[in-house]
Amino acid sequence: MSTQIERAAQMLFPDEGGRTLNIKFFCGGVENNISAESLAEQVVRAEVQIRAGSARLVENVDSHLTPVT
Amino acid sequence: MQFQELYLYAEGLPHPPVGFDFLRAKVKAFHPSIARVDVFRVEYPVPNRQAHYRLGDRERTSPYDDEHDVAEIIYCHALEADAREMRYALTKELMHIFDSPAAMVDTAEKFRQFLREIQNKPLPADSSAMLLSELDTRWMAALILCPKKFRDQYVADYKSKKLQNFDIAEIFDIPEWVAPFVMDDYYESAFKKLLPDLPV
DSSP, X not given: OOHHHHHHHHHXXXXXXXXXXXXEETHHXXXXXXXXXXXXXXXXXXXXXXXXXXXXXXXXXXXXXXXXX | OOHHHHHHHHHTSSSSXXXXXXXXXXXXXXXXXXXXXXXXXXXXXXXXXXXXXXXXXXXXXXTTOOOXXXXXXXXXGGGGGSHHHHHHHHHHHHGGGGOOGXXXXXXXXXXXXXXXXXXXXXXXXXXXXXHHHHHHHHHHHHHHHSOHHHHGGGHHHHHTTSSOHHHHHXXXXXXXXXXXXXXXXXXXXXXXXXXXXXXO
């Protein structure tokens, strides 16, 4: 098993601490030609940024939309 | 909270588009086990315009704590180049709050299997509930961003070519590639399967 896959698995499902109850990918239903390794790398890089506090929390996704009342 | 309840909030809006923030506010208010939906922007060295969903609680130290879970949707910063693509991607990921227990990827072993399934694209008969949920959410996002009450108003003009994919994308604020399958007759079949208690 690749290092990235094992590293991602360990980050998401540690022996102790906050566990992951579900994880899914946008590409899973809409895109071809993606490797397990690249998905794992995506998770690892994201987890590192979230845990380090460098990922930005986005409060307003719809800022470009006409406000819906 | 069931998918149907969230869908009915979307259909109850006065007009499209249906906002992602509107949907996540309803989830926060009415989903019994999800405290909130956090959206994180991350950067990858090679931008991939991807997103993923994670359910859990980073602060919880004991599995026996009586705390609600947090749904996280994490996206690549490059998705921001296309606001419609980003909103569809985030909405598709949000739909995983409705995953059945069998579809949950909640152990390291399932995670490894799931990654291989996405990579290998197995035949439908060999696909797990985990992988099939990815196809369900593709349609759930399409239905909730294009509620039937609004979508049906444009079907005749779309079929007669008065409206193009561009127009449908403008009305619902969706990617243009989503418009053809939203306006296709299969929409009715997906609606019946995913919202079986609502009239067609």
